[in-house]
Amino acid sequence: MPNATGVRIAVPADLADSAIRFAISNGSIKGSREVAEQALIDSVGGIGQGNLLNSLNPIGAARQGLKSISGYGEIEKIAVPNFLGNGGGAGVGGVIGGATNATEPPK
Numbered sequence: 001m002p003n004a005t006g007v008r009i010a011v012p013a014d015l016a017d018s019a020i021r022f023a024i025s026n027g028s029i030k031g032s033r034e035v036a037e038q039a040l041i042d043s044v045g046g047i048g049q050g051n052l053l054n055s056l057n058p059i060g061a062a063r064q065g066l067k068s069i070s071g072y073g074e075i076e077k078i079a080v081p082n083f084l085g086n087g088g089g090a091g092v093g094g095v096i097g098g099a100t101n102a103t104e105p106p107k
Contacts, residue, residue, distance in 0.1 A: 023077035031066045034058035035073025 026032035038059040041047060047054055059066055066072060 021079040025074040032072040
């Protein structure tokens with residue numbers, strides 16, 4: 001997982017296992033993943049509100065045009081870890097859409 005400077009860092013397995021994971025349209029393209037990340041950041045009030053670990057916006061002022069590319073940054077699937085054990089569930093609603101209770105990342 002890259003940190004704010006783009007350097008890949010090791011994430012402890014327990015944290016990785018509890019992460020909500022997203023499948024993004026054109027996810028093999030870095031810009032598409034960044035557009036999705038920016039949309040999620042914007043949906044919770046943005047950077048500097050004290051509710052995110054992010055210290056930088058992935059889409060800065062010079063790259064706003066990426067947001068208007070058709071098919072970029074569309075969230076197709078969400079995998080929410082099963083914190084409640086067998087038979088438990090979790091959901092994410094609103095702008096993001098439906099969720100799946102899963103232990104594997106979306107494919």
